[in-house]
Structure formats: C-alpha cells, structure tokens
Amino acid sequence: MDHLDLDRFDKAILTTLAEEGRISIADLARRIGLSKSPTQARLRKLERDGTIRGYRAILDPIQLGLDHVAFVEVKMSSTSEAALAKFNAAAASVPEIEQVHLIAGNFDYLLKVRTADMRAYRRVLAEKISTLPGMSSTSTYVAMEAVKEDGLADVT
Incomplete structure (x- = not known):
C-alpha cells in the first residue's frame, strides 16, 4: 500500500x-x-484520497450499558482465502464484535467483543461467535479496565 x-x-x-x-x-x-x-x-x-475515511460521534459504551469487554482468540480449521473471507463477512455482521483482526501467531483472529455483562457475553459466544464459519476453537480474555481506548495514533 x-x-x-x-x-x-x-x-x-x-x-x-x-x-x-x-x-x-x-x-x-x-x-x-x-x-x-x-x-x-x-x-x-x-x-x-481516503486518509480521512469519515467523521462520527464517539459514544461512551459505559453510558450505554455496555460495560463488559472480552478479547477472543479464534483458531480456524482452515486458513484458505475462501475460509477467511467467509469468516470475515460473518464476523463483520455481528454487532457485538467491535473489532476483528487477522493475527500472525498461535491463533488466527483476535476479536474485541462488547456486551452488557458476562451473561450477555456468554449468549453472544454460544449463539453467534461459536457458529461463525470455519472456526475451530476460542479462548476468551475479559478486560478489567480500559487504560487507553481513544483510537488516536501519532501522525508525526
């Protein structure tokens, strides 16, 4: 690029x-x-030229009752381009998944999932994340506190 x-x-x-x-x-x-x-x-x-992709309001998830953040490692049964494309499209359609990153490492994807609480997260995991195409296994890590979450990168 x-x-x-x-x-x-x-x-x-x-x-x-x-x-x-x-x-x-x-x-x-x-x-x-x-x-x-x-x-x-x-x-x-x-x-x-696409350097600025758009403008939007930054919402406070805590004020919206979305206090629970989990990071989910996903291992795929296949990492073919077709399998990754299917997973990408399906994961992008799950509203509780805030971010999806393809990772080079011991697992294939890292998801950032935001829900109201652990019960809601367990439901999303069971009903949505676990049914994503090509997925083999997951590991969940629950965030205790967001130390930096502003999304600002230094452009200097």
Whole structure:
C-alpha cells in the first residue's frame, strides 16, 4: 500500500481532527497556521484520497450499558482465502464484535467483543461467535479496565 507524503500542515490537520472532529474550518486553519482556503483544500484532498475515511460521534459504551469487554482468540480449521473471507463477512455482521483482526501467531483472529455483562457475553459466544464459519476453537480474555481506548495514533 502506498503511503502519502504528509507535510506538517497535513499532519496538524489530522491530529487536530482526530482530537476534535467538529472543529470549524476557521478554527482549524487558525490552529494549524494557514488561512481558510488552503486549509479547506488540504482537508478535501485528505478526504478524497481516503486518509480521512469519515467523521462520527464517539459514544461512551459505559453510558450505554455496555460495560463488559472480552478479547477472543479464534483458531480456524482452515486458513484458505475462501475460509477467511467467509469468516470475515460473518464476523463483520455481528454487532457485538467491535473489532476483528487477522493475527500472525498461535491463533488466527483476535476479536474485541462488547456486551452488557458476562451473561450477555456468554449468549453472544454460544449463539453467534461459536457458529461463525470455519472456526475451530476460542479462548476468551475479559478486560478489567480500559487504560487507553481513544483510537488516536501519532501522525508525526
């Protein structure tokens, strides 16, 4: 995959928007040290080329009653491209699965699953995760506390 050459203004735009997605163009321009027109042009380019994939509200899962986080190691019975594609599509359709990562290691996938409590997690595991195509076994790790979960990466 080709990476873009981002200058300090592009990086400043990305860092600012990652922290404060609803900032106005005028405030963004002021913060990064450019006028509105070039800031807006750079922002549109970053959106067009896919560096900025979209904007959304960051919801507080605790306020929504989704306190329970489990990480699930998944071992597959087959790692053929067809088997992985079927698993990917099915896992992506399970709303309780927040993240799906294909892993190089002793297992094949790592899932982040968020539910209201252990009872709800056990139901999701039994009725949804365990029925995903191609799955051989799972191991569950329950998170006690989220230390960092902001999703912000350093673009500098």
